[in-house]
Amino acid sequence: MQPETLSATRIAAEVRSGALDPAEVLAAFRGRIEARNGELNAVVGDTPASLAADLDRLRTRIAMGESLPLAGVPVLVKDVIWVAGQRVTQGSLLFKDFIAPRDALAVERLRAAGALVIGMANSSEFACKGLTTNKVYGLTRHPMNPALTPGGSSGGCASAVGAAMAPLALGTDGGGSSRRPPAHVGVVGFKPSFGAVPDPFGFPHAFIGLQTMAPIARNVGDAALMFEAMAGPDARDPASLLLPEPGPVRPAQRLRVAFSPRLGLQVPVDEDVAACIARAVAALRQAGLAIEQADPAWPADANEDALMPLQHTGLAHLFGDEWRRDPGRFDPDVARQIERGLQWSGAEVARARAAGATIASTLADFLSRHDLLLCPTTPCVAWPADRLGPSHIGGRAVEPRAHAVFTPFVNHAMAAAISIPCGSGRDGLPVGLQLIAARGRDRQLLAAAEGIETLLAEAGCTA
Template sequence: MRASDIAGAVMARRSTAREMAEQALARIAAARDLNAVVTTDPARTRAEADAVDARVATGEAMPLAGVPVVVKDNIWVGGWRITQGSRLFADFIAPEDAIAIARLRRAGAVIVGIGATSEFACKGVTTSQLFGPTVHPQDPQLTPGGSSGGPAVAVAAGLVPLAIGTDAGGSSRRPPAHVGVVGFKPSFGAIPYGPGFPEPFWRISVIAPIATDVGDARLAFEIMAGADPRDPDTFDVAVADHATPLRVAFSPRLGLDVAVDGDTSAGLQRAVDRLRAGGMPIVDKDPVWPAGLAEDAVMPLQHAGLAALYGDAFHNDPAQFDPDIAKQIERGLGLSGADVARALEASAQIARAFASFFTQADVLLAPTVPCVAWPFTQLGPSKIGGKPASPRAHAVFTPYANHAGVPAISIPCGTNVHGLPFGLQLIAARGRDRLLLDVAADAERILAQS
């Protein structure tokens, strides 16, 4: 069931929040081999569900009444164990809800579990020393990507209709693309981020809903969005300002000289052709990036952030860390102030380039991923487009939206010859989240009909 259908059934008393919670807990227990949900607390979940049913009985209206939700293991959920996928936080109990989670609970959502993440949400595969690998629902040898692999798999496998992830470089767009669901990265500041753990990603990471369709992702966004005085970066997103005519651009490689698998490229083009045939006005147009700019130009920000937060703990006991995260911390410890300044300038250049592009277009269509899922034992596929691939080559199309602070959404648009999904990414200017969601819903409708 969709989240909106569950809420409607609970509000109409055709079902109860307790029934929905029990069913979700049973599905999670039956799907333990996926390792998508790493923490459950059935007694707490049942108490939350009973409290929602009591509120329904008083006549209180709740847009998420009884909807079971999985939350990524780096977002504070008061009273729950939240670990960031790290041995350092294996016994940490969140002292309070993040603002976004408090808003979901006020809307009637029931937390049924905590979804797996890679350590500190800093890898493109969802594995950790604390919990092991999360696997793809179609093939247990494959990864769903990362770092929001647990929430994405929980939705794709039908454990819950809605999950909440984070996105600092595509973490809640790439895993949904790899498993065939919707992941929405709002504008930076559209949803309050804390209270929570200090972030290694300065002014980049956002809280992101993951759902089976655009409508449910939008429902969660509307509940979580809005300024809060505790978060100085937040703002109120404007109503959708529909341009006349709507200007939609398609860039098959986001203006980057990068490899894409043939199946993925061809499937993306077919999806865009279907959107054109369905009436969406699309022109071919690439963003223009500063000469020499590459995604690795901004990676020092992540490495420096990890080093600042966990460098001392790393010196005390390196074995506490995932080896791949340890390498990132070591790189961060070796960076100079000038290295970080250059990365900050690269981030600012990305933001300026996107701002310029969106004076000429309202929405940009591009790939979410250049390839389908790969073995979970690897940081990335060994080849993309028939060429040797670096460990981050699978992530090339998503981080720029984070550095620009703009909203981006991934919707399913096809599968390869083996039935593995990939996604179409839609991007808009900062603050135009509602316009983007409108266009994404239109695209979803057209693709479903064709």
């Protein structure tokens, strides 16, 4: 049995039954890290000093008959999330020596479920860039082609899972950071509803009211298993959400499904991505899904530019004083965001908040009439790692953030979304299909995504 080839669900079952030694699991994945990470730079920092003690505690808990849904499953944690006793840098020279005083609640719950934290995964600085690079650890590369980027900001998590260096990784998603990189490398990235996974402990961040903890996995079932270990309200997080139980799970063929090729936005999409998405939707229709082509009717000025003042001012609030003292300590692209954030007026920030609220109500209204909304996760496949974004999409010259157009609105709506592989574009590079559901319908979304994942695999629409 080769643990690195097994799903997280299977690893946990084999460890619980005694058929698989958790030390053997750790050794297999640490071997993968040793073999691949020098090329990819996805896993950063030191191996947690507590790992041997964690393994001993796990064995004791199994021997005592505890029910551990993630027994012995290795997990990587994005280097912006607190792990007790671990150096957590946020990809910033400001925090290069910071040692987390405790676990984030999501990490605490993963450990309680039997998971073993095996290391940290690289992130762009403060998780605020669509390319995973920083001044502490450098550039993370794509597992299929190291000349390419996995995107960002959870590129370390996605690259590591895609390279079988871990079966699960915990990312964050404030605007698509844990959906776009998984789409680029051919794995699954799930953004829960805002509040579904409480987050009372850790760094303050720029994405106030937007960011969620986000499972990254090799299949939907594993993402769901990880999510269930972390979900549930906590009194210390006033934004935390009690999710309804899914009730009887309806097969995907009975859902009200909408497909929007460009999410109702006037944005370019590469031909290979559009064709791949169209093939996947056609396969789902052939399998019996009644899919209506329909676009959300966004307000005329709805675009990511209208929302960016919130990220810029969030960064300026947190790090403006440090930037004034020494701009050179920051990633230049993040420094520009801080500088811009110091310039926005209060009225402009209020206008951005209003735009976000309008986007949220528009998507909520649309999802009151549809169980699922399908669209591309990204308008392009992975691009060269030496640039912020592709220079052209759909034959048009574009700004560096044009690769990110299909994910941020979901965050502003506080809704749930998942990216699953649906085939390949040019050069065999993966394409992701994004499934969006209303806030609080996370379990229904995961059940539907697992069914759709199976249908796509049966149709040959896999990365």
